[in-house]
Amino acid sequence: MIKDNKYYILFFVVFMILLPLAYVVGLVDINTITLWGRYFCFAIAAIGVDLIWGYTGILSMTQALFFCFGAYGMGMYLTLSNLPAGTTLPAFMTWNQVSELPLFWQPFESFPAAMALALFVPAAFAAVFGFFVFRSRIKGVYFAIITQALALAMFLVFSRNETMLGGTNGLTDFKTILGFDLRSSNTKLALYIISFGVLCLVFVYAKNLVKSKFGKSLVAIRDSESRMRFTAYKVTNYNIVIFVIAAVIAAIGGILYLPQTGIITPGRMSVQASIEMVVWVALGGRGSVKGAVIGALLVNLMYSIFTSLMPGAWLYVLGGLFIVTVLYLDKGIVGLFDQLKQKFYPVKSNS
Amino acid sequence: MLKKILLLFMVMLAFVKPIFSMEQDSCIQIILQKDKVSFDEAAHQICERKSIGDIRFAAAILEKRLYKSQTIALTKYKGNDDYVPVFSTTSIGFSKDSIQEVKLSRKQRLAFSSLSKYCNLISAKPEVRIMGYQLLISKGVLSDAPIVKAFIKEELDEKVRLSAQSALMGIMLRSEDLKDQDEALLQMAKSRSGIFVNALKDYAELNAEDAGRAEKANSIIRYIHRKEVFVNFIQNLFSGISLGSILLLVALGLSIIYGLGGVINMSHGEFVMIGAYTTFCMQQIFIAAFPPAWFDFFYIMSIPFAFITSGLMGLLIERLIIKHLYDRPLESLLATWGVSLMLIQLCRTIFGDVTAVKAPSFLNGGIEVIEGLMLPYNRLFIIGLTAFMVVITYLVFNKSRLGLKIRSVTQNRNMSSCVGINTKQIDSLTFMLGSGLAGVAGCAMTLIGNVVPDMGQTFIVDSFLVVVTGGVGKLVGTIVSAMGIGVLSKIFEFFFQAVYGKVVMLGIIIIFLQFKPKGLFPDKGRHSDDD
Numbered sequence: 040m041i042k043d044n045k046y047y048i049l050f051f052v053v054f055m056i057l058l059p060l061a062y063v064v065g066l067v068d069i070n071t072i073t074l075w076g077r078y079f080c081f082a083i084a085a086i087g088v089d090l091i092w093g094y095t096g097i098l099s100m101t102q103a104l105f106f107c108f109g110a111y112g113m114g115m116y117l118t119l120s121n122l123p124a125g126t127t128l129p130a131f132m133t134w135n136q137v138s139e140l141p142l143f144w145q146p147f148e149s150f151p152a153a154m155a156l157a158l159f160v161p162a163a164f165a166a167v168f169g170f171f172v173f174r175s176r177i178k179g180v181y182f183a184i185i186t187q188a189l190a191l192a193m194f195l196v197f198s199r200n201e202t203m204l205g206g207t208n209g210l211t212d213f214k215t216i217l218g219f220d221l222r223s224s225n226t227k228l229a230l231y232i233i234s235f236g237v238l239c240l241v242f243v244y245a246k247n248l249v250k251s252k253f254g255k256s257l258v259a260i261r262d263s264e265s266r267m268r269f270t271a272y273k274v275t276n277y278n279i280v281i282f283v284i285a286a287v288i289a290a291i292g293g294i295l296y297l298p299q300t301g302i303i304t305p306g307r308m309s310v311q312a313s314i315e316m317v318v319w320v321a322l323g324g325r326g327s328v329k330g331a332v333i334g335a336l337l338v339n340l341m342y343s344i345f346t347s348l349m350p351g352a353w354l355y356v357l358g359g360l361f362i363v364t365v366l367y368l369d370k371g372i373v374g375l376f377d378q379l380k381q382k383f384y385p386v387k388s389n390s
Numbered sequence: 391m392l393k394k395i396l397l398l399f400m401v402m403l404a405f406v407k408p409i410f411s412m413e414q415d416s417c418i419q420i421i422l423q424k425d426k427v428s429f430d431e432a433a434h435q436i437c438e439r440k441s442i443g444d445i446r447f448a449a450a451i452l453e454k455r456l457y458k459s460q461t462i463a464l465t466k467y468k469g470n471d472d473y474v475p476v477f478s479t480t481s482i483g484f485s486k487d488s489i490q491e492v493k494l495s496r497k498q499r500l501a502f503s504s505l506s507k508y509c510n511l512i513s514a515k516p517e518v519r520i521m522g523y524q525l526l527i528s529k530g531v532l533s534d535a536p537i538v539k540a541f542i543k544e545e546l547d548e549k550v551r552l553s554a555q556s557a558l559m560g561i562m563l564r565s566e567d568l569k570d571q572d573e574a575l576l577q578m579a580k581s582r583s584g585i586f587v588n589a590l591k592d593y594a595e596l597n598a599e600d601a602g603r604a605e606k607a608n609s610i611i612r613y614i615h616r617k618e619v620f621v622n623f624i625q626n627l628f629s630g631i632s633l634g635s636i637l638l639l640v641a642l643g644l645s646i647i648y649g650l651g652g653v654i655n656m657s658h659g660e661f662v663m664i665g666a667y668t669t670f671c672m673q674q675i676f677i678a679a680f681p682p683a684w685f686d687f688f689y690i691m692s693i694p695f696a697f698i699t700s701g702l703m704g705l706l707i708e709r710l711i712i713k714h715l716y717d718r719p720l721e722s723l724l725a726t727w728g729v730s731l732m733l734i735q736l737c738r739t740i741f742g743d744v745t746a747v748k749a750p751s752f753l754n755g756g757i758e759v760i761e762g763l764m765l766p767y768n769r770l771f772i773i774g775l776t777a778f779m780v781v782i783t784y785l786v787f788n789k790s791r792l793g794l795k796i797r798s799v800t801q802n803r804n805m806s807s808c809v810g811i812n813t814k815q816i817d818s819l820t821f822m823l824g825s826g827l828a829g830v831a832g833c834a835m836t837l838i839g840n841v842v843p844d845m846g847q848t849f850i851v852d853s854f855l856v857v858v859t860g861g862v863g864k865l866v867g868t869i870v871s872a873m874g875i876g877v878l879s880k881i882f883e884f885f886f887q888a889v890y891g892k893v894v895m896l897g898i899i900i901i902f903l904q905f906k907p908k909g910l911f912p913d914k915g916r917h918s919d920d921d
Contacts, residue, residue, distance in 0.1 A: 098720045175904040180654055180719040184854040185900060191851050192896045195889040310851065314727050321724060354735035361728025365721045366714055 047329075054079075054235050059228060069224045073299050076231035078339045079238045080296035085319045085335035086245045086328060087288035092317060093325035094249055095281050096261030097178065100186040101168075103312035104193055105161040105286040109293025110303040111197075112157020114210035115147040117298065121213050131205050141203050150217060157294050158287055165286035169279040176275075178264065190310045197305040209304030216298050227299070234295045238332070241288055245328045248284070257281055258326075315357070321364045324371025333372060418447065422458045422492060433501035440505065440537045442544060443477045446512050448505035450476055456492045464489060467514065508537065511554075516547045523553040527560030528588040535561050556581070560589040571603075579610045582617045584762060586610070621763045626880045632769040634876020635776035638869060639831035640849050641856040642783060643824030645868045648857060650800045650820045651716040654723040657707065657730035658853070659846020661825040663737060664703050665696035665832025666841045669747050686750040689833075693775070696833040697826040704825025708818050716817065730846070737843040747836035768837040775834055779827060784865060786823070796820050859899055861909030871910055875899075 058075065061067040084106050091097050118129050126133075128140060147153040168189065177185060200206040219226045248254050260267050260274055267274050297303050306312075315338075323334020338360065345353040368375060417439075420432035436444045450456040450465040456476070457464040463476040473489055507529070510522025526534060538558050545551040562574040578586045594607040644658050669692040676688035707729055715722035749768055756766035787793035798806040799816045807813050835845065856875055860867030875895065882891030906912070 096720075098723065171900060171904060175907045177903055177907055180648075180652075180723070181858055181903070181907070183654070183720065183723060184851075184858050185903070187851050188855050188896050188899070192893045195892055199887075199889055314724070318724060318728075351735070351739065354731045358728040358730070358732035358735070361731070362711060362725050365725040365728075366711065 051239065055232070059232065062228065069227055072231045073227050074343060076227070076234045076299045077296060078336050079231075079234040080292040080299070081316075081319070081339055082332045082335040083234075083238050083241050083292035083295070084289045084316055085323070085331040086241050087285040087292070088316045089320045089325065089328060089331035090245060090248070090257075090288070091281055091285040093320055093327070093331065094254065094261060095257040095278065097278065097282070098180075098183040098186075098317065099282065099285070100183055100190050100310055100313040101165075102285065102289045102316050103310075104190050104308045105165065105289035106293040106296070106312075106316075107197075107303065107305070107308035108161040108164070108286075109157045109290030110297040110307065111204065111210065111293075112147070112153055112160065112290070113294045113297040114205075114213075114303045115144060116150055116153035116157075117213040117216060118210050119144065119148050120150075120217075121215060129205075131200070131208065132203060135200050135203070137203065144203065154294065158290050161286040161290040162283050165283045166279060169282040173275045173278040173282070178278075186313075187310050190308060190313055194305050194309050197308065205304075207305060209302055209306075211302035213298070213301055221298060221301065230295070230299050234299070237291060237295060241291065242328060242332065245288075249328065253277075253280075318357075318361050318364060320371075322360060322368065322371055324373030327371070327373045330371050330373035337372070418463060419461060421447075421451075421494075422461065422463055424492070424494070424498075429498060430501060433498070437502060437504050440508075442512070442537070442540055445505055445508045445537070447476050448502040449509040449512055451492075451494060451499055451502050452506055452509060454499075456494070457489050458492050459485065459488045459490070463492075511541055516550050519545075519547075519550045520553045523550070523557040524585055526557035527585055528592060530557060530561040530564075532561060532564050532566070535565075556583065556585060560586065563589055563593050575606055575610065579613060582610075582614050584614055584618055587614055590614075618762070621760070622884070624759075624763055626884045627877060628765060628769070630877035630880030631873065632772055632876075633880060634873040635773045636831060636834060637849060637853055637856050637876050638872035639776050639779060639834060640828060641853040641860070641868050641872050642780070642865075643827035643831075644853055645857045645860065645862060645864070646783075646796075646827075647821055647824040648719075649862050649864075650796060651712075651817055652719045652722075653712055653715055653821075654719050654726065654854075655712075655824075656723055656726040656850065657733060658726075658824075658828050659848075659850035660730045660733040660737075661700040661704055661828035661846070662832040662835065662849070663733070663841075663843065663846040665700045665829030666747070666836050666845060667737065667741060667745075667832075668692060668696040668699040668829065669833045669836045670741075670745050670841050673747055686752060689747075689750040689753075693830060693833050696829040698829075700829025700832065701822040701826030704828075705818055705822045707825075708821040712821060713814070713817065734843045734846075741843070743842065745841045747841055749837050753837065772834045772837060775830070779830055780865075780869060783827070787865065792816075792819065855896075855899055859902065859909055861911040864909070864911045867909055867911035 058067065062069060062072050084102060088102050091099050122129065128137065146156055172182060172185060196202055197204050198207045213221055215221060256272060256277055260277055264274055319334040319338045320331045322338060324330025341356065342353065345356055417432040417435050420428050436448065447463060455465050457473060464473045465476050466473050510518050513519050535558065538554055538561060542551055542554045545554055559574045559577045562570045565571055590607045590611050594604040597603040640662060644655060647653055647655050672688045672692035672695055676685055711725055711729060715725055753768045753771055756764045758764050787797065795811050795816050798811060799813050803813055856868060856872045860871035879891055879895045882894050886894060
C-alpha cells in the first residue's frame with residue numbers, strides 16, 4: 040500500500056507539511072506560499088480539463104470560463120462583504136449611475152448562498168449548453184469551435200459595463216474574507232492549505248471517477264463514440280454529465296483562486312486561457328489525473344520563472360511547449376516517464 | 391458653370407461699389423487708426439452693415455490677426471507667414487517694413503462679437519464653411535438672410551453652396567412672411583436632409599397653436615426619419631457585406647486546409663498578419679526607394695507579394711510542423727495555437743506594437759449614392775478583391791489539374807495515392823494556397839484598421855464559425871455563410887448593441903447546427919463519424 044503510493048505520499052508531505060513548515064521557520068516567503076496556492080487552483084481546473092478532454096476526448100474551450108464563473112461568484116460575495124462603511128453599492132455601479140443593487144447580486148450577500156451559486160451557475164450553464172450541443176452530436180473540432188465562440192461571446196458580455204460585473208476592470212479591492220484579513224500571512228497560509236486540501240480531494244474524486252464504470256465508459260466514448268451508441272449507451276447523457284462535472288471542478292478552482300489573487304477580470308476567461316489549460320494537461324499527460332496536476336504546476340512554475348527572468352521569451356517558450364508536446368510527447372511527461380521506466384526496468388506484464 | 395459664376399461675380403463686382411472702396415471707408419480707417427472717440431460708432435456701423443468684407447475684417451479682429459500698412463488692412467492665416475490684404479479688392483502694393491500689428495483691447499474686440507457667428511463662413515476650408523452654415527440652419531435669424539444670400543453668390547464650391555442654401559432655408563423658416571415659410575418647408579420636404587430636423591422641431595414648437603403648420607413640420611420630420619432609417623439600413627447592409635467579404639477571404643483558406651487534411655489551423659490569423667506586415671514593408675520600401683509619385687503603386691504591388699510571403703511562410707510551417715498532424719484535428723489545433731503565439735511574439739519583437747498602412751490615394755473617399763449614404767472606396771475595393779479571389783479560387787479548384795488533384799485528395803486520400811497522386815506534395819501546395827489567401831486578406835485589412843501583431847486573432851474565431859456553418863471544404867457554403875454571418879451580425883448590431891449582437895449571432899448558429907450539424911452544404915451520403 041505505502042509502496043504503491045510513495046510518490047503521492049511524498050507529494051502530500053512536501054506541500055502539506057514541509058512547505059508550510061519552511062515558511063514557519065522563515066525559509067520561504069509568504070508570497071511563495073500564495074503562489075503555490077494559486078498553482079493548486081490551476082491544478083484543480085486542470086483536473087477538470089483532463090476529465091473532459093483527456094478521458095472523454097471532448098476539447099472544450101470553456102473551462103476557463105467556468106473557472107471564472109467560480110471566481111466571479113466568490114468575487115461578488117467579497118465585493119459585497121467589503122463595501123466601505125456607509126455605501127450600499129460597489130463603486131463601479133455608482134459610476135454607472137445604478138441606484139439599487141441588481142437582483143442577481145442580492146444572493147451574494149450571504150456566503151453560503153454565494154458559494155452555492157458559484158457552483159450551481161456553471162453547472163446549470165454547462166448542462167443547458169451541453170444539452171443543446173451534444174444532442175445534435177456536435178463534437179470534436181466543431182465542439183471546440185463552438186465553445187471557442189461561446190468563450191469569446193461571454194468574454195465580451197463580461198467586459199461590458201452594463202452587465203454590472205465590473206467591466207474590463209473586473210472585481211478587485213478585497214480586504215477581508217469571512218472577517219479574516221486577506222493581507223495577513225495567516226489567512227494566506229490558511230488559504231494555501233485549503234487549496235491544497237481541496238486539490239487532494241478533487242484528485243481522489245477524479246481518480247475514483249475514472250476507475251469507475253462511468254469513467255471507463257468515458258474512455259470508450261473517446262475511443263469510439265459510435266460503437267458506444269450502437270451498444271445502446273446514451274452517449275449524449277454521458278457527455279453532458281462529464282461536461283457538468285468538469286465545469287464544477289473548474290469553478291471550485293476559481294472560487295479558491297480569487298482570494299489568493301485579489302482580482303478577477305474577463306481576461307481570465309478568454310479562449311487563450313482555456314487553450315493554455317489544455318496544454319497544461321497535454322504536457323503533463325492527458326488521460327492521467329496526476330499528469331494534469333503535474334502539467335499545471337510545471338507550466339505555471341515555468342511561467343513565473345520566465346516572466347521574471349526574461350519577459351520577452353515566455354510566449355516563445357509557451358508556443359514551443361504547445362508544439363513539442365503535440366509532436367513528441369503524445370502521453371505527456373507522465374507517459375515519458377512510463378516509457379523510460381519500461382526501457383530501464385522492463386516489467387513483464389502478467390495480468 | 392464655373393465660368394458663369396465667375397462672370398456673374400465680375401458683373402456683381404462692377405455694380406456693388408461699397409465693397410471696392412473699402413480701403414477708403416471711414417469706419418475701417420477709424421478702427422485701423424484706433425480712433426478712440428468714434429471707435430464704438432464705427433464698430434457698430436460695421437456690425438450693422440455686414441458685408442462680406444466687413445466679416446473678413448471682423449474675423450481678423452476677433453482672431454487677433456489684424457495688421458496694417460498705412461491705410462491698408464492686412465491679415466495672415468494660420469500656418470502661413472505671408473501678409474495678405476483683408477479686402478480682396480485691394481490692389482495697392484505695400485512694403486513689408488511698414489507693417490504694424492493693430493492691437494485692440496478685449497473690449498474693443500468684443501464690439502465685433504455679433505459678427506463672430508459668420509467667421510466660419512469665410513474660412514479657407516470648405517468643411518469649416520459647411521459647418522458654419524449648418525449652425526445657421528437652426529441658429530440663424532432673419533437678419534442673417536442677406537449676408538447668406540451674398541455668400542451664396544460668391545461661393546464657388548458646389549457642396550458649400552448647397553449647404554449655404556440649406557442655411558437660407560432654415561432662416562426663411564423664421565421669416566414673418568408665410569409664403570417664405572411655405573417655400574422653405576417645401577424645399578426641406580424635397581431635400582429630406584437630416585440637418586433640418588432641429589430647425590423643424592423649433593418651428594413646430596413655435597407654431598404649436600397653428601395645428602396645420604406644426605403638423606406640416608412634424609410630417610416633414612417623420613419623412614426625414616424614415617429616410618434616415620432606410621439609409622442606415624442600407625449602410626449596415628453594406629458594412630455587413632464588407633465584413634462578410636473579409637471573413638470570406640480569411641475563411642476560404644481555413645476551409646480549404648481543414649477540408650483537405652483535417653487540420654484546424656489556429657495560426658491562420660497569423661498568416662493574415664504576415665500579409666498585412668508585407669503590405670507595411672512594401673510601403674516602407676516604396677517610401678525609401680521610389681519617387682513619391684509612385685507611392686500609390688505600393689498597394690497594388692503588395693497584393694501578390696502578400697500572397698507569396700504568407701504562402702511561403704505557410705509552406706515552411708507545413709513542412710516543419712503541420713505535416714505530422716494531418717487528420718489529428720484536435721492536436722493540430724493545439725500545435726498551431728503554439729505556432730500562432732510564437733509568430734505574434736516574433737512579429738512584436740521585429741515591428742513593435744502598432745503600425746499603420748497609409749491607404750493609396752485612389753482609395754480615399756467614396757461614392758455618395760444619396761445624401762448621407764456613403765460607400766467608401768476602400769470597402770468597395772475589399773469587396774471587389776474578395777470577389778476576384780473567390781473567382782480565382784473557384785477556377786483553380788474546378789478548372790485546373792492541381793484543383794482536380796486537391797479535390798481528389800480531399801475526397802479520398804488513399805485512393806488518390808493509389809492512382810499516383812503525390813499526396814504529400816498536394817498537402818503542401820494546398821496549405822500554401824490557403825495561407826496565401828490569408829495573406830491577401832491581411833493586405834485588405836490594412837485598409838480598414840491598424841497593423842498590429844495580434845490582428846489575426848480578431849477574425850479567427852468568426853472565421854471558424856463561418857467554416858463550421860458553411861460546411862467544411864465547401865466553397866459555396868463558405869461564401870454563403872460568410873456573407874450571412876457578416877450581414878446578420880451587422881443587422882443585429884443595429885438592433886442590439888455590438889456585443890449582444892455577437893451573442894445573438896452565436897445563439898443562432900448553435901440553433902442552426904441543431905438542424906444541420908454538418909453545415910449548410912454537407913457531403914452527400916453517409917460517412918462514419920469515427921476515425
